Amino acid sequence: MSQLPAVSRRLLLGGALATTGVLATGVGAAPDAAAAVTAASAPRRKPGQKSMIDVPYDVHRTVRVGVIGLGNRGSGMTTGWSVVPGCTVTAVCDVRADRVKRVADGLVAAGRPRPAEYGGSADSYAQMLRRDDVDLVYIATPWEFHHPQGKAALLAGKHVVVELPIATELDELWDLVDTSERTRRHLMLSENCSYGRNELAMLKMAHEGLFGDVTNGHGGYLHDLRELLFSDTYYTDAWRRLWHTRSTASFYAMHGLAPIAAAMDINRGDRMTTLRATATEPKGLADYRARFVPRDHPSWKETYVNGDLVTCLIETAKGRVIRAEHDVSSPRPYSRINSLAGSRGIFEDYAGVLSAGGGRVYVEPDHSGHSWRDFGSYRKEFDHWLWKKIGDDAENNGGHGGMDYVLQWRTVQ
Structure with missing residues (x-):
């Protein structure tokens, strides 16, 4: 693919790593003001410091993983790491010691070391990072801990995989970029949806030119989490619900945004340059609380400020437009949207089409008559090599339809 000229770190902020943090910042400022702040916040590299893009990993006969955070996500992914060929879990950590023992017992019961x-303490992870038998650290703690724990892992000489968002402030993101470049260790977003079967088929179709010149994409995270957000057990100490009391932000649009960015070759031929955002009024959580939550519940002391639907409009250097949405507080079926369009056609996932492949497609010259076609045959034709190779293992061993396993397998590979 053609490459754009080298860009300054001020423009790098539009790239795939930083996007998560950009979407987690406030959207109340006027677009021009927000853009100015973004540009001014990018620090300059220190002399001799270089990007980590395309820097290869060291070769390991066995990749040894340490896990920080053993809640719902971390415990499930620990099992996933343990079954990937060429990978072993050598250490696990959580502030709650009972979770650590439960996960360790589970690995032993499954025949793993x-x-x-x-x-048992807030600094247990720092003790784990001193081990010399951990090559890769996987972090699945509440969002506010991602930056300090990710940075500590890099400084300890480990590569790092972090659940999204990687950080919640722009200065934290740049600190992680700088730390990665200084330590020469990689820090990667754990974006499982980039490895979904439909998403990878869409990626292959885009790269093979089925959509012509790609002009726009639409992705997001639309998931009715109201019941879980008010659960007293699912999100420990209500950490996720409390974020809705702190800022107006798009907390989690990457599940839909990342596959679109990959199909557009962001940071591999194009780059994001401008982000504008809007938010609706915050109505959903308060309404749900009024109808279903007892008056003595601690949530009644909270005021929700984040909009139900936050929409980000992102422009790229090549003139493309991406619409990324986040909504977890409205009644609706689940969707990541996952739509890509260009001069010769369009793909739309989550469109209510019941088929073997899901989604719908319309591409010229195959189609005419302004009628959608089923995506199933296209997914079969453009099935990505990852799913052809390990699809059965993924479906048997991985969560979220197998995409978790594909992410972990590919990372270890």
């Missing part, structure tokens, strides 16, 4: 156990 017992990992070293760290837990």
